[in-house]
Amino acid sequence: MSLTLTVDGERWRAHLRQVADTHPGLVPVTKGNGYGFTLARLARKAQWLGVDTIAIGTYDEIGHVAQRFDGSLLVMTPWRPFGAALDADPSQDPALARRLVHTVSRVEDLETLLTRQPDARFVLERMTSMQRHGMTARELWAAARVLADRPHARLEGIAMHLPLAQGSHLSEVSRLMNDVVAAGLRTTTVWVSHLTDAELAALAQSYAEYTFRPRIGTGLWLGDRSALSVTATVLDVHDLERGDAFGYRARTAPKSGHLLIVSGGTAHGIGLEAPTGESSIKARAATLARGGLDAVGFVRSPFSIDGKQRLFAEPPHMQASMLFLPAGARVPAVGDRIDVRVRYTATAFDRVDVT
Structure with missing residues (x-):
């Protein structure tokens, strides 16, 4: 009597393991409807994979995954000083607050977040050709100045969300990386979306002192449609x-x-x-x-x-x-x-x- 998704468990799990084994630093993306599987199931499967972080779409999704995955939770929707982001109050649930990694895409939001929570964990999102969220090169430099006076702030890296358009992203990412290096931020981790394996390998070779963490959703959960x-x-x-x-x-x-x-x-x-x-x-x-x-x-x-x-x-x-x-x-x-x-x-x- 149902609309049913049937999964060949052995084959699906083998695919998940293969993706995890070939992508060091993998950050599984669990958001929305959980790619059809539900957020709860994907959180449990990420726990099974042994990754240290998963990415969720919004603050409203925290409750669906927090009890099923015990690692860090990267929220990809940028932090704003209003709405559901403020529900993640460190004074109410300090243990959960320590697991959250916020995405910050505006300098003014960075200042407000650190005023509310001086030891907040966060990534700074660099604007890409998607033109969705993110900081310009000049704003990255301004963020570096803000962080210079915030010794307890926990910068977890730079985030780049690339478009799905065909063609190589290498030239764009290289240009953006030049801005990251010039800003002098105290991080060597870059969180990236929608890069191919070949692009990830090339970047790792060109920027050996940096760690690139791929955020993968569709290619992980739906990569073996058979x-x-x-x-x-x-x-x-x-x-x-x-x-x-x-x-x-x-x-x-x-x-x-x-x-x-x-x-x-x-x-x-x-x-x-x-x-x-x-x-x-x-x-x-x-x-x-x-x-x-x-x-x-x-x-x-x-x-x-x-x-x-x-x-x-x-x-x-x-x-x-x-x-x-x-x-x-x-x-x-x-x-x-x-x-x-x-x-x-x-x-x-x-x-x-x-x-």
Whole structure:
């Protein structure tokens, strides 16, 4: 009765171990929906891997992982003097405060954080071509001046969040590293995201006195897709004749066939589409094709039967979807499971079965 993520446990664990063994200083990223696995499960698996730090997305996620992973917790959303960041109050939970590593992206926030907690642990984020958060070279120098008067502040390193764009990041990181070196900060650790293994090796060779710690999420948890499968349960099957009405909106069947009700709906993320960022001609053509189907009342669903994606009979409901199966196609029985193609980072599964 569920939308289920099934994991080949032996294969998945072997992949996790291989990534950890080949990436010294690995910082597993556990954020959002936990890449479909849930934050709690990923925190426990990071504990099993033996890493000393995990990265979480926001301060609101601390409660999901703090009791399941006993190392340091790097919060990647920059610290601000308002909101959930202030809930991490050292006076309320000193032990947890000692485990937190804040990300600081503004000089004024650095001053405020250290006024509130003089011995706070933190990384300084350097602005990259992503243009999301971070300090300029001049601001890094200003941060160094602030830290010169804060002997108890615990600078854990510099953070760089690179874009996912194709091409090498080496030239950009080398330029940013020049700024880090020139700022004279008392750290030799750099926390990086979205660098390839070859780029990490090249940087380690060029900056031998620095330690580069890769923050890896997708490549770690979802790097071996063959270990993962998603299925939905067939909940009901109804015969349809042309002109029969069905669904919330009383649509009529365009031809004879079958109406399948399957588990998985908008509450799970089914049918909710986010921009993919793809700009190829093929991707644009696919978008136009989907629009054409939608215009005549048909939308291709992520549910597959016998290797063929089936059409939504109407927009998905909260926890179930209606599919139209034309006459002549094999009709699965109630209780059968069918394949579903999803974006793991945008899907909430009813069950995660690790075999």
